[in-house]
Amino acid sequence: YPARRQRQTAPAGTSRPRPGRVEGDWFRLGRFAFAAGLGSSDILHNCFGYHLTPAGMMFESAARAVGAAVLPAGTGQTELQVRAAADIGTTAYAGTPDYLKVILDRADEMGVELSLARALVSGGALFPSLRKTYMDRGIQTLQCYATADVGLIAYESPAMEGMIVDEGVIVEIVRPGTGDPVPEGEVGEVVVTTLNPDYPLIRFATGDMSAVLPGESPCGRTNMRIKGWMGRADQTAKIKGMFVRPEQVAQLVARHPEVSRARVVADRADEMDVMLVQLETTGQNPAVYEASVLDALKLKGRVELVAPGSLPNDGLVIEDRRQYD
Structure with a gap:
């Protein structure tokens, strides 16, 4: 639909842009933002990039879906970001797990107090020790699993017991290289199907490893859960x-x-x-x-x-x- 396209993006780590229409909450991250408690009283400090890759606009559209304002910060110029966050009064962070620590450390060096109460992270592993560092500072930190091609795949809720699969996709855990489903609880490759009319994908192999968690989340959401990101099916890191x-x-x-x-x-x-x-x-x-x-x-x-x-x-x-x- 060339006449209906609003943005052209390139998935992270690749060099060929993929055509597509991006409007509203096309990537469906609004569900993650809502689960993380983001709302109309929040200002989101969005540290995902806006350059060629879609991560920045993915989280911006998520914030808009729940009525939050956005500081479109991207990465770099950390001192300026700290001052802007303090002056504007940002209450939430979106970005990779590691970069939040860079911002907090710089704020400490500058003697600047930030008002961050929650963090929505993706694009890298959230290690337990790093999550504890943020939680000890009063920052509720939740993660989601998403790709540029599919959008939201799964997300954490405040229960923090696995990731809840988004209702807009079908997720299978398969044996790498075969496409055969593995028994529940066994680690395998994440394969995703989305019937989005703009960009349908059937059994898209992500190359990421995970496993199904039995039962439902204590938060009350009833969709299937996965354990989250557990490495790669190949040597890609x-x-x-x-x-x-x-x-x-x-x-x-x-x-x-x-x-x-x-x-x-x-x-x-x-x-x-x-x-x-x-x-x-x-x-x-x-x-x-x-x-x-x-x-x-x-x-x-x-x-x-x-x-x-x-x-x-x-x-x-x-x-x-x-x-x-």
Whole structure:
């Protein structure tokens, strides 16, 4: 429907924009916003990006669906964001789990008190210790599971016992590579069907792992529940809210003839994602490769040079050392 399109978007981690009409709460995140307690008295500090990827407008439309105002902040310029949040009086945060800590730490350094009472997070794993950090500061923190193609898939309620599958999709948990459903409770790949007339998808394989939780949520919502994000079905890792894929690592190696192998290591430090890029090379200066790492992987990371033949021979190109509950 070219004449009815309002926005053109590109899913995170890919380079080809997908056509589509985006209007109202097209991505259906309003249900998550309502479950999280967002309402007409709130001002949402929206730290999801508005550039090519749809995350920013996904959460903005969610806020509008429940009558909340929005500060369209995006990422970066953290000091300015802190001052704007304090001056405007934002009461809720939307963004990746890690970036809220960046804002809070900067506010502490500046001696600025923020009025945040709730956080709606997505785009990365919400580790239990990080959630506790926010809850200890009086910020109720709930997460949702969504993609650019499908929109909302599942979301937490204040009960915080698994994620409730959105009523606008059909979710199956299947054995990776086969499409066969696994028994209830067994971990498998999340496959989603949406009959949206603008962009229907049948058994869309997300590449994410999860499992069905038996029973209903204590909050009273009766739809199926899943355990949430439990890793990837392949070696793709989401680091700082961005996907890093094996083919990107291969592109990095191809740029430097003296590099024989590479390994990306995802880990946590100070409640934040960190990325280490190990390169088997005869080179001596890590700084030579920093620009290539940023260009190929779309993220900054520490570069470590190792001797040829020293990386583990285990088939891994991306190693995720983070612990998920």
